[in-house]
Amino acid sequence: MTESHDLMTLSSPLLLAVGLLVTAALAWVAAVSARRRAAALAAAGVAVPGGRRVNLGIGLTVAGVGVLAMAAAGPAAMVPVxxxxxxxxxxxxxxxxxxxxxxxxxxxxxxxxxxxxxxxxxxxxxxxxxxxxxxxxxxxxxxxxxxxxxxxxxxxxxxxxxxxxxxxxxxxxxxxxxxxxxxxxxxxxxxxxxxxxxxxxxxxxxxxxxxxxxxxxxxxxxxxxxxxxxxxxxxxxxxxxxxxxxxxxxxxxxxxxxxxxxxxxxxxxxxxxxxxxxxxxxxxxxxxxxxxxSDEPLPLAGGLIGLALALLTAGAALTVLRSGRVI
Missing domain, CATH: 3.40.50.410 (von Willebrand factor, type A domain)
Incomplete structure (x- = not known):
């Protein structure tokens, strides 16, 4: 019987790489869009309340996508049993x-x-x-x-x-x-x-x-x-x-x-x-x-999916609250 000494394994490392690239792209798009919108409103002399909150909402959403990408890769912690x-x-x-x-x-x-x-x-x-x-x-x-x-x-x-x-x-x-x-x-x-x-x-x-x-x-x-x-x-x-x-x-x-x-x-x-x-x-x-x-795998995907849903929900809630106040 062979034993693994890795602390963590991934069933699909490629999915993790793709997911992190998508997350990075979303983060870049969100940052660029936020700067352009802020610049346009500032040029028009419009004060935007809740700027920090919308930025936090976007950040939580992007983080949720990143965690979801990690879950899709099938991570498992190697636990001695x-x-x-x-x-x-x-x-x-x-x-x-x-x-x-x-x-x-x-x-x-x-x-x-x-x-x-x-x-x-x-x-x-x-x-x-x-x-x-x-x-x-x-x-x-x-x-x-x-x-x-x-x-x-x-x-x-x-x-x-x-x-x-x-x-x-x-x-x-x-x-x-x-x-x-x-x-x-x-x-x-x-x-x-x-x-x-x-x-x-x-x-x-x-x-x-x-x-x-x-x-x-x-x-x-x-x-x-x-x-x-x-x-x-x-x-x-x-x-x-x-x-x-x-x-x-x-x-x-x-x-x-x-x-x-x-x-x-x-x-x-x-x-x-x-x-x-x-x-x-x-x-x-x-x-x-x-x-x-022996080291046996303990799947972590379920916990990561739960964390991702919490982050996405929090991000969406902050974004809706911010949008409601603007209207």
Whole structure:
């Protein structure tokens, strides 16, 4: 998004130039006519009352024409307006543990409902994308102003696999930048530029699985932090937990708030606990997206037209009063 730093713009500068030339011509004609009339009356020995008033009337009329010319040029003042804008990636955990029912009806279903409410609360100025993640994250909807695409992607989410929070963040950053983002084989954190208007909202129970999972999360969070991307984490589940059936086995699963809090704190975001459906439904109101300030045009033509009409009316009134007294 580009920003203009001009204090004022004109939609038709040519009209302003023509209007000012006409105004100048009227002023010259009025001045010449007034001098000739005054000279002729003086030569005839006629005293003219109200001379100043008629000159003021003509001056107001000419000024009204000049202001009207300015209004015709379509002037607009550039006013800085703060608004919510940028890119938001909704990263939603679809691992096996999200099938747990400690948040009704299931963690995933509750997260989907909260994500839909979040999308519905955003203005068109926010581009929203969706990333589904388990061990290998997948971009299911690229960031777009058409929020119906994100809603459709949220509705398609299904349970599959195990959790990788680090991969979720990296794929979300890839969706933001439009190119693959990966940590080097030697652990080198890539420089992906600065994206201060981008935000990741991560819905998960925080259970990070696999070898080197903690290191992966730390590296991914560092990449986001360097890029200026805030990651807000939403904890879906309860710390008491429950069991979930996977491949015929019953596995204990509970909310890992520490991992989600660490991600949020590292990136400048916030952790939002949501241990029940009611708190999840209110997540959209608790996540603050950053405001951007852009210069937007404030049309001035209406006010100038009003001023021009006032000047023309005053000029006409003074001229009529002067004419009435002469007669």
């Amino acid at each position: 703060p608004r919510t804008a940028g890119t938001v990636i909704l990263a939603i955990d679809v691992s096996n543990s999200m099938g747990a029912d400690d948040v009704a009806p299931t963690r995933l279903a509750a997260a989907q409902r909260a994500a839909r409410a979040f999308v519905a609360a955003q203005p068109d100025s926010v581009d929203i994308g969706v990333v589904a993640f388990e061990r290998g994250a997948l971009t299911t909807a690229r960031p777009a102003a058409d929020h119906s695409v994100a809603l459709a992607a949220i509705d398609r989410l299904k349970i599959a696999g195990s959790t990788s929070l680090g991969t979720a963040i990296m794929v979300s950053l890839s969706a933001i930048t439009g190119r693959p983002v990966n940590v080097g084989g030697d652990g080198t954190v890539p420089d992906i530029g600065y994206w201060p208007s981008a935000t990741i909202v991560l819905f998960s129970d925080g259970q990070n699985q696999g070898a080197g999972a903690d290191q992966s999360v730390t590296q991914a969070a560092e990449v986001a932090q360097r890029a200026g991307v805030h990651v807000h984490t939403v904890g879906v589940g309860t710390t008491a937990g429950t069991t979930v059936k996977v491949d015929g086995y019953h596995l204990q699963t509970s909310l890992d708030e520490d991992s989600l809090t660490l991600i949020a704190q590292t990136t400048g975001g916030a952790y939002h606990p949501a241990s029940d459906a009611a708190r999840l439904d209110g997540v959209a109101d608790t996540i603050d997206l950053r405001l951007t300030v």
